[in-house]
Amino acid sequence: MGIAKHFTATEIFVSDGSKCDCGYILDILGDQNKVAITDPVYPVYVDTNVMAGHTGPARKDGSYEGIVYLPCTAENNFVPQPPKEHVDLVYLCFPNNPTGAVATREQLASWVDYARRHDALVLFDAAYEAYISDPKISHSIFEIEGGHECAIELRSFSKIGGFTGVRCGFTVMPKTLLARTDFGKKLPLHALWHRRWSTKANSVSYPVQRGAEALYSDEGRQQCRALIEHYMGNAKILREACEKIGLHFYGGTNAPYIWVQTPKGLTSWEMFDRMLREISVVVTPGSGFGAQGEGYFRISAFNSRENAEEVARRLEKL
Numbered sequence: 377m378g379i380a381k382h383f384t385a386t387e388i389f390v391s392d393g394s395k396c397d398c399g400y401i402l403d404i405l406g407d408q409n410k411v412a413i414t415d416p417v418y419p420v421y422v423d424t425n426v427m428a429g430h431t432g433p434a435r436k437d438g439s440y441e442g443i444v445y446l447p448c449t450a451e452n453n454f455v456p457q458p459p460k461e462h463v464d465l466v467y468l469c470f471p472n473n474p475t476g477a478v479a480t481r482e483q484l485a486s487w488v489d490y491a492r493r494h495d496a497l498v499l500f501d502a503a504y505e506a507y508i509s510d511p512k513i514s515h516s517i518f519e520i521e522g523g524h525e526c527a528i529e530l531r532s533f534s535k536i537g538g539f540t541g542v543r544c545g546f547t548v549m550p551k552t553l554l555a556r557t558d559f560g561k562k563l564p565l566h567a568l569w570h571r572r573w574s575t576k577a578n579s580v581s582y583p584v585q586r587g588a589e590a591l592y593s594d595e596g597r598q599q600c601r602a603l604i605e606h607y608m609g610n611a612k613i614l615r616e617a618c619e620k621i622g623l624h625f626y627g628g629t630n631a632p633y634i635w636v637q638t639p640k641g642l643t644s645w646e647m648f649d650r651m652l653r654e655i656s657v658v659v660t661p662g663s664g665f666g667a668q669g670e671g672y673f674r675i676s677a678f679n680s681r682e683n684a685e686e687v688a689r690r691l692e693k694l
């Protein structure tokens with residue numbers, strides 16, 4: 377939570393959650409942008425672009441024409457390199473949902489470098505930054521030099537303070553961030569974003585803002601820390617259970633998600649069915665997050681300790 381000191385208060389836009397801002401941001405961007413999205417991915421990035429009419433038709437595997445997909449595979453540790461081709465807008469999310477992967481400082485720097493060379497905009501979703509335990513991993517794209525010239529960062533209180541239903545987050549829109557217009561002119565996005573918010577919304581209700589403020593009190597910080605430690609304790613239990621029965625998995629150390637390979641060539645949905653029928657456990661099929669998610673499923677650590685332990689016991693019966 378330590379990025380505010382680099383920005384003025386007017387560069388922080390309190391929002392009703394980062395999912396919402398993910399979609400709203402398209403209001404101030406053009407219709408013809410080349411958009412790059414990681415695969416697998418939090419479905420909101422793709423679907424909001426589809427709804428805004430920014431893609432071509434759907435293909436058989438559920439992907440869309442017109443989007444530049446960046447495959448995240450075991451080979452690249454689920455962190456893609458910038459593409460060779462030009463794109464205008466790229467969505468990055470680290471720690472990642474669904475893979476639980478984190479990007480190193482060098483990997484983020486290569487994205488900032490790409491964005492500056494291509495006049496591209498990075499939408500950096502840091503919803504899970506508080507789950508990072510490795511001190512070498514950056515919590516914000518603004519820790520990378522030049523990030524404030526090319527990136528917008530989305531922050532959420534949902535996974536930090538249990539605000540998924542309460543609805544509050546914030547978007548960091550640096551005044552130094554310039555976007556290129558159709559005519560090659562560079563303009564700050566800040567004024568457009570301010571205009572968008574004041575035209576279509578009136579920010580977040582006062583009681584909810586006071587609730588979010590309380591997350592920053594001494595007591596609030598302690599409670600958030602305890603909550604995150606609780607979920608990461610579940611993640612450890614679930615990782616160990618996977619290990620015990622020989623499932624190959626990734627993530628679950630800097631993120632509350634464990635990304636598990638399906639055994640013996642089962643598809644994501646076949647594994648989903650098997651776990652539901654045999655042990656009455658619901659997981660998320662990886663193919664729902666994109667074509668590259670096929671052959672994986674996601675286990676979430678967002679649960680009670682009792683449930684995490686019960687899932688660990690049932691996994692042994694699989």
Ligand SMILES: *Cc1c(COP(=O)(O)O)cnc(C)c1O
Nearest residue numbers: 393394395418473503532534545
């Ligand atoms: C949960 C989540 C969010 C948070 O969304 P809110 O609208 O703030 O609840 C954002 N991005 C990702 C990748 C998520 O998984």
